[in-house]
Amino acid sequence: MSHPVPYPIGLADEIARxxxxxxxxxxxxxxxQATQVIAHIINPDDGLLDRVIGLVSVSSTFAKVQAKGGALPAEVWLALGRAAMDLDAVGSDLDEHRATLLRFGAQSGTSAAKPPAPAPLVVRRHR
Structure with a gap:
């Protein structure tokens, strides 16, 4: 007889689906519509990416407690902490472009003017 899947694991599976x-x-x-959805996903206040960052951050905090108690290797905690920080940095980088995505979504949905000129695919980052 198979064991029932614990609720949090089933929830994680459903979210992944x-x-x-x-x-x-x-x-x-x-x-x-796609650009509007993407802008919603990367919303730094309550978007999907923000929630994933929060989940990884909570996981890092959990791993820290477990590592201090000797139940998990410190490397697990450090890797989760690094992942949370990296995701947060990616979220910040993407947030710079959120207004452009929203503007594009609004313009494309309301006007049937000439299509935009193709943009070069190589862009230099500025910080």
Whole structure:
């Protein structure tokens, strides 16, 4: 007889399934809608990426407590902490472009003017 899956693991599996479904939708949405969805995902206040960063951060805090108690190697805690910081940095980088995505989504949905000129795909980062 199989053991029932604990609720948090089932929840994680369902969220992963939903994320896959969302990715499939974004892949086929019209450009205006896709950019609006992407802008919503990267919203730094309550977007999906913000929630993932929070989950990894909580996981890092949990691992820290467990590592201090000797139950987990410190490397696990450090890796989760580094992942949380890296994701937060990525979120900050993406937030710089959120307004552009929202503006593009709003313009594309309301006007049938000439298509935008292609942009170069190599961009120099400035910090």
């Amino acid at each position: 939903q994320l896959h479904l969302l990715a499939e939708h974004v892949a086929v949405l019209p450009p205006a």
